[in-house]
Structures are given as C-alpha cells and as structure tokens.
Amino acid sequence: MVPRSQPVIGAVVATMLLVIVALAGSMMLPLTIPDRTAVPGSVSAETSNNFDQLVVVLMENRNLNEVYGPATFMTQLADQFAFSTGWTSITNPSQPNYIALIGGSTFGVQGDGNHPNLNHPTIVDILENTGKTWKAFA
Numbered sequence: 308m309v310p311r312s313q314p315v316i317g318a319v320v321a322t323m324l325l326v327i328v329a330l331a332g333s334m335m336l337p338l339t340i341p342d343r344t345a346v347p348g349s350v351s352a353e354t355s356n357n358f359d360q361l362v363v364v365l366m367e368n369r370n371l372n373e374v375y376g377p378a379t380f381m382t383q384l385a386d387q388f389a390f391s392t393g394w395t396s397i398t399n400p401s402q403p404n405y406i407a408l409i410g411g412s413t414f415g416v417q418g419d420g421n422h423p424n425l426n427h428p429t430i431v432d433i434l435e436n437t438g439k440t441w442k443a444f445a
Contacts, residue, residue: 364381364384366381367401368401371392375390397413398413398417400418400419401419402416402418402419402420402422403416403417403418406422406425409429409430409431410425410427410428410429410430411429412427414427
C-alpha cells in the first residue's frame with residue numbers, strides 16, 4: 308500500500324514544476340543568471356497568451372554537472388526550450404521547498420511528511436480560478 312503522503316508530495320512536486328515553467332514562459336522568471344548591476348524593473352500584471360503549455364522539471368538531489376551534459380535528453384530539452392540556473396533550495400528536507408514553490412511560503416512546514424492542515428492559496432488556485440487546467444506528474 309502506498310503511504311498517503313507520497314501522492315501529496317508528487318502532486319506538490321509536479322505543481323512546482325508547472326509554476327516555474329509558467330513564470331519562465333511569462334518572462335517574469337529570468338532564465339539566466341541576473342546582471343546584479345541592472346536596475347530592477349516593475350513586474351507587470353498583464354495577462355499573456357504567449358504559450359499553451361508549461362512544463363517544469365526539477366532535478367532534485369542532483370548537481371548541475373550531474374544532469375546538464377550527462378543526461379543528454381534533458382540537456383537537449385534545456386538547450387531547445389529554457390534553462391534556469393538561479394534556483395536553490397531554501398531548506399532541507401525537500402517538501403518545504405515544494406510547498407514554497409507553489410505557495411510562495413513554507414507556511415511553517417519544516418520537514419517531510421503529511422501536513423493535512425495546509426489550507427493556503429497557491430498558484431494552483433490561481434490557475435483553477437481563471438479556468439485553466441493543470442496536471443502534475445511525479
């Protein structure tokens with residue numbers, strides 16, 4: 308029997324991937340290391356119809372040199388579409404990172420496990436409230 312927390316963690320991971328790709332596709336997320344000398348601009352709240360699908364892939368517990376290059380298919384996808392090197396975890400273990408990715412906060416979660424009382428709005432709520440659909444694969 309699969310523990311109840313595994314599907315939840317999988318859904319959170321997939322949703323975080325969706326968020327990263329959505330932000331990258333909307334150009335709100337830089338795909339390169341930012342120029343620290345540039346003056347920050349304002350973030351536009353305009354909607355965009357620039358893409359039909361957004362896919363985010365996180366390579367957990369791997370260094371860049373273990374994926375980019377040796378994993379030829381992943382390297383090809385990164386080169387063809389988009390690639391972000393400016394991401395790092397905010398804590399360890401991983402579940403709070405996934406929660407923060409879709410919710411903008413860890414909401415006090417400090418470890419892995421089932422957290423049934425996390426009733427906070429996330430990017431998934433925004434998508435669903437605007438009639439968009441999403442899927443998570445983990």
